[in-house]
Amino acid sequence: MSQANTPAPAQLSHWVDDALTSTTVYDLHTHLYPPNFGPLMSWGVDELLTYHYLIGESVRASGIAYDAFWKMEPGTRAEFIWKTLFLERAPLSEACRGVLTVLRRLGLDVSSPSMKSLDEYRGLFREQKPEAYTDRVLKLANVRTVVMTNDPLDPVERAVWLGGPERDPRFQAVLRIDPLLLGWPGVGGTLKALGYAASADLGSAAMAEVRRYLAEWVERMKAIYVAVSLPPWWSYPDDSPATRVMNEAILPVCRDRNLPFAVMIGVTRQANPQLRLAGDALGRADLSSLHRLCASNPKNKFMATVLSRENQHELAVAGRLHPNLFVFGCWWYVNNPSLIEEITRMRVELLGTEFAPQHSDARVLDQVIYKWDHSRQVIGKVLKDKFADLAETGWTVTQEQVERTVEGYLSGNFGRFLARQLS
Numbered sequence: 410m411s412q413a414n415t416p417a418p419a420q421l422s423h424w425v426d427d428a429l430t431s432t433t434v435y436d437l438h439t440h441l442y443p444p445n446f447g448p449l450m451s452w453g454v455d456e457l458l459t460y461h462y463l464i465g466e467s468v469r470a471s472g473i474a475y476d477a478f479w480k481m482e483p484g485t486r487a488e489f490i491w492k493t494l495f496l497e498r499a500p501l502s503e504a505c506r507g508v509l510t511v512l513r514r515l516g517l518d519v520s521s522p523s524m525k526s527l528d529e530y531r532g533l534f535r536e537q538k539p540e541a542y543t544d545r546v547l548k549l550a551n552v553r554t555v556v557m558t559n560d561p562l563d564p565v566e567r568a569v570w571l572g573g574p575e576r577d578p579r580f581q582a583v584l585r586i587d588p589l590l591l592g593w594p595g596v597g598g599t600l601k602a603l604g605y606a607a608s609a610d611l612g613s614a615a616m617a618e619v620r621r622y623l624a625e626w627v628e629r630m631k632a633i634y635v636a637v638s639l640p641p642w643w644s645y646p647d648d649s650p651a652t653r654v655m656n657e658a659i660l661p662v663c664r665d666r667n668l669p670f671a672v673m674i675g676v677t678r679q680a681n682p683q684l685r686l687a688g689d690a691l692g693r694a695d696l697s698s699l700h701r702l703c704a705s706n707p708k709n710k711f712m713a714t715v716l717s718r719e720n721q722h723e724l725a726v727a728g729r730l731h732p733n734l735f736v737f738g739c740w741w742y743v744n745n746p747s748l749i750e751e752i753t754r755m756r757v758e759l760l761g762t763e764f765a766p767q768h769s770d771a772r773v774l775d776q777v778i779y780k781w782d783h784s785r786q787v788i789g790k791v792l793k794d795k796f797a798d799l800a801e802t803g804w805t806v807t808q809e810q811v812e813r814t815v816e817g818y819l820s821g822n823f824g825r826f827l828a829r830q831l832s
């Protein structure tokens with residue numbers, strides 16, 4: 410029986426849609442950079458089309474030889490992908506749909522695709538200046554802040570940072586440390602070349618140098634957290650260099666600065682090296698390592714996301730058990746509407762209001778438009794159901810509760826986790 414103080418379904422739906430549209434997003438993991446990072450910034454229709462998700466799809470659909478594909482100039486590659494996935498077939502995949510959402514939201518007509526229409530789209534992008542275009546895209550996507558992925562061991566990126574770039578407050582930094590954690594002994598030589606005497610024996614002097622590297626780069630970038638992606642077989646603790654570097658360098662440096670350490674678990678890099686960046690796969694991980702990491706380092710804050718669908722339930726349960734763990738996003742191969750819906754529903758049921766349902770992982774600036782448009786639709790659907798279920802109990806659902814929940818999901822929960830001091 411419906412109660413006098415229960416909102417009608419249309420009213421509830423309106424509150425959820427309103428809150429999702431008006432709340433500005435804190436996009437907590439992307440691969441985007443501001444215009445003054447020069448070659449690192451990526452935007453425009455050619456970049457959208459040559460996104461690695463679409464490279465994988467077009468190579469597979471066309472049957473082209475890898476060599477022939479990589480031999481093409483980037484512009485020809487974009488045309489090839491447009492022809493293969495948008496002209497010769499229905500662009501049904503989520504990554505294809507994403508390109509069309511972006512073009513439509515920029516005011517372009519996608520109703521009669523042809524090679525000529527691709528050239529017309531290119532015309533619009535040629536007219537843009539990166540600075541003004543960044544403003545326009547972030548406004549269209551209603552994204553307030555994007556968190557970058559910053560690896561100082563990448564020579565191009567290091568040069569940008571060492572030049573002391575003026576900071577755009579909308580682009581926050583994250584110190585990414587995959588090679589530093591997983592690349593021993595080779596990474597010892599890389600650090601040495603940069604002036605850190607981090608010999609591969611990982612003795613106490615070497616470890617002090619790894620800490621110095623981390624501290625200096627956290628400081629230089631004003632990093633808001635430290636992050637790594639891990640394979641499905643990641644195990645903690647064990648007798649690997651990764652465990653030692655975590656325990657003796659990463660965790661102390663993060664602890665002293667109250668920075669979270671983000672673990673993105675489940676990627677099998679280069680399962681098909683011929684596809685380059687598009688060649689990574691995934692696998693189910695043993696999340697008992699995550700439990701041990703959180704439980705044995707109670708003074709550290711952790712963030713986690715997992716790549717395998719099969720790990721999502723365990724991750725949500727881990728989020729319940731460890732107050733120092735923040736569950737975030739539907740990462741990469743689970744960033745598809747069907748899986749976002751399943752995962753978000755389960756997280757609401759297990760974690761209530763305390764998680765971040767999504768991050769964009771955008772690599773091309775324009776992608777924030779579609780990644781957030783599509784995710785908002787799914788999060789909205791789940792929230793309407795969940796608030797309706799709540800109202801069904803007789804609880805009075807208010808607009809203020811809906812707004813507060815959406816604010817937490819899209820922005821505030823992450824901000825508050827960053828600020829939280831563990832007792």
Ligand code: FIX
Pocket residue numbers: 558638673686740741770772
């Ligand atoms: O490790 C990561 O941060 C991954 O998100 C990327 O490396 C991956 O290639 C990607 O773009 C996923 O969306």
Ligand code: ZN
Pocket residue numbers: 438439440558770
């Ligand atoms: Zn990423």
